[in-house]
Amino acid sequence: MSEILFLDAARTRSALDPHRVLAAVTTALVAIGRDEVSVPPRIAAHTPHGLLGAMPGHVPGLGLAAKLVSVFADPARPGRSSHRGIVALFDETDGRPLALMDAEPLTEIRTAATATLSARALARPDVDRVAVVGTGAQARAQIALLAALDPQTPVSVAGRDPGRAGSAAALHPAGRVAVSIEEAVRGAGTVFCCTGAVRPVIDRAWLAPGTHVSSVGGSHGPELDPGTVRDATLFAEWHGAATTRPPSGAHELQDLPAGRSVTLLGSVLGGEHPGRRDDGELTLFKSTGHAALDVAAAHVADSVARAEAWGTRVAL
Template sequence: MSEILFLDGAQTRAALDPHRVLDAVATALVAIGRDEVSVPPRIAAHAPGGLLGAMPGHVPGLGLAAKLVSVFTDPARPGRSSHRGFVALFDAADGRPLALMDAEPLTEIRTAATATLSARALARPEGTRVAVIGTGAQARAQIALLAALDPNAPVSVAGRDPERAESAAALHPAGRVAGGIEEAVSGADTVFCCTGAVRPVIRRAWLSPGTHVSSVGGSHGPELDADTVREARLFAEWPGAATTRPPSGAHELQDLPPERSVALLGSVLAGEHPGRRDDELTVFKSTGHAALDVAAAHVAHAVARAQAWGTRIAM
């Protein structure tokens, strides 16, 4: 009889050590860039109010896992949606199920880690001004990760709801609320865009020369306007961000001209592709990838076992 380790939401969140998640996600991104991962195309079953998606993946050295997640509109919060589900981790050698954990905190931190790695690789080294656009779960996860990594670096937060923006900014010791999105991004060196937008919330005219934009939201529409995409050097987690249709692919990267290329962030991290050049505008567009779930699940399982957290369930 085998046992599986069950981690509830609080235990999953506690086991996702931010520094270890950053390292594991970097490993996964490099593996994606080198085409070393096994990740089939995403599939989803559609219901009247949303969908149920399945994202399995294997990353050498990190493991084998699958995420099952529902994405449903939230009638109580127009323009927002819920993401609920779990991640199952398996032994990559013999296929035994090892752990079951909450997908929500895992997805939040692996997405924030990916965005942060894009900023480290693509933003100007001397840039210190950071803006986070959005006040929902993913924006809050991004702010919390930035606070964990450098609590003294100022972060400006902007969103539609001033009260929610105030609450999100309070997650960072050096967080402050900007007067609006334009004010937040116009003086920023790095912009983390984490919204549920259905139309652009960032305009090219607001961005200073040399800005890096990391866009991780926009599942239902583009976060960035066409001018920003047209003038930027483009980066993504995987080739399908530009070659598959939404929601697998990115709204902003659809139907690019043949001469436009989208570089992989993992190739930049591995030193196999150039990153930023001088004061050009750079955009990293995230759509999520199963290899990143594998990376975060690997960390959560290792930390939980070391700390004797969770409940063991006989299978």
């Protein structure tokens, strides 16, 4: 009889050690860049009220996992949707189910880790201020990760609700609330966009030469303006960000002009591509998520939980 480890939301979050997640996500991104992962196209079953998406993936050395996530309208937030799901981790050698965990904290930190790795690889080394646009769960996860990794560099937080912006900024020792998105973005060396926007929240004119932009939001529409996309050197987790239609692909990367290319972040991390070419270059990382990143985070959560004897073991 086999056993499966069950981690609720709190234990999943506790088991996602930031430094280990960064390392595992780096491994997954490099594997994507080298075409070493097995990740089929995303599929979903639709109801009149929402959908259930399935995202399986295998990353050699990290494991085999699948995320099931439901996306339904949220009555408490008109125009917004709720995302609920689970991640199942399997042994990559014999197929045994190993663990079942909450998808929400896992998705938040692997997305924040990917965005952070893009900044580390592509931003100028002299960045002295960071901007975070957004105040929701993903923005808060990004700010919390920045606080864990670099509590000294100032972080300006901007959003529509000053109260939510204040509580998000408080997650970072050097966090502050900006009076507007424009004020936050102007002069920031790195800009993290983490919104649920359906139209652009960033204007190209606000971005100084050499800025790095990491955009992880915009599932329902573009959060970046065409001018920023036009002028930037483009990076993504996978080529499908530009070659598949939303929501799998990125709204901002659809129908790029002939000759425009998108470089894989994993190719930069793996040393196959130089990344930034000069200090004045505008770089843009557009994230759409990737199942290999879920595998990476699930691997960390499972390893940490087992080492700490966390979670509930259930016989199958």
